[in-house]
Amino acid sequence: MLIDRAVVEVRSGNGGDGHISFLHDKNTEWGGPDGGNGGDGGSVYFLAKNNLNTLFPFRHSPLLSAEDGEKGMKKLMAGKRGDDLVVEVPTGTVVIDERDGHVLADLDEPGKKALVAKGGRGGRGNASYKSSRRRIPRIAQNGEKGERFRIILELKMIADVGLVGLPSAGKSTFLNLVSRANALTADYPFSTLSPNLGVTYLEDGNSFVVADLPGLIEGASQGKGLGTSFLRHAERTRVLVHLVAMDGMNDPVKAYKVIRKELEAYGGHLEERPEIVVASKMDIEGAAERKAEFDKELGVESFPLSSYERGGEVAILKKCEELLSKAPKFPLKGEEEKIRAYHPLEENLRLDDYVLLKEKGAYVVHGKKIEEDAARIQTKTEEGMMRLLSLLRKARLEEKLKAAGAKDGDEVRIGEVTFVYEE
């Protein structure tokens, strides 16, 4: 069975902290600052590969982690950069941020590589703070934290033509007829449990990929039967061939409408794809009359097909070719509004965008930017404290604390940074 969905956690590396040190040796008693920068944390990338075809391995690797950057050292030695992690996935995999459903990457071409979790930057060592004004910098920067979040991997097959229809409509039999696929066919419903692909070669040398999708039933778009996981595969196709059996088992008009309803309910523009209506199993007695009635009632001219007697398939394939030459590439469900560049929102975060809450007697500052900036300051030195104060001033925290009624000695917390308020 094809495993086509997996949930995993990604973690990019933390940046290494910058170092504070001063050169000392037997010749130089006082040689100036020489603390090196911390190394950047590694990032997590995803890479599309053609020789892979399942997401199965991800069932067992819940945390995909890049390496942390190392701390800076004395003698201007920079910390080692953390190694990136490059995760290889089958071509056609979509990476979705589980937190908000955004598509982070659509790896629809072999060799495509996408950044999914960016490593934290290394902190600056004290040597980098040296200037004519500041000759003895006792300050360094903490490394930026990496990211950690859960993502959904979805593998959507890439095929040009999708075969849809009720169970036992004859989809797999048709696929075997027009390609060298060896799909299982059977006289019971749901014989196809995962999609089969076949390549059809036409006489003019053109070829395209046909996907035989599992049978759909009423309620499939709500997850009934084999459900939405298979409608998802249909999203990758550009033309649908809709098979309706004329064997008298089901009312053909009703059978047709059930499938149309499910395609519409799914919402991935499936219903907008060009559709070729095929009347299958035309060799069965009474099929011609049923087809005539079906065509009349729906106002269509369906293509007749008998996979047993080989009739009609050439015209159907010709029509596929004609429609494929015109059909656009459809965006994936949810992709249009949601696909975005790498976290652009966070670039615009403002320092004074935070809320101040009183929690168990302490004043706690909640804001993404101010928390991140504060976390990068090494408060163990006096200069670090000066930096923190300047940050608080920029964020107008003092005013807000005063307005909130803070008193001398009250505790204030920003993330993991804690200090005491002084009036």
Ligand SMILES: Nc1nc2c(ncn2[C@@H]2O[C@H](COP(=O)(O)OP(=O)(O)OP(=O)(O)O)[C@@H](O)[C@H]2O)c(=O)[nH]1
């Ligand atoms: N008489 C006749 N029987 C057919 C024809 N095509 C398929 N069948 C039979 O119909 C049954 C179902 O065919 P499949 O191709 O497995 O149907 P399917 O649409 O793939 O079914 P699911 O995978 O369950 O959705 C099988 O017993 C086939 O042998 C045809 O053209 N004529």
Ligand SMILES: [Mg+2]
């Ligand atoms: Mg089948």
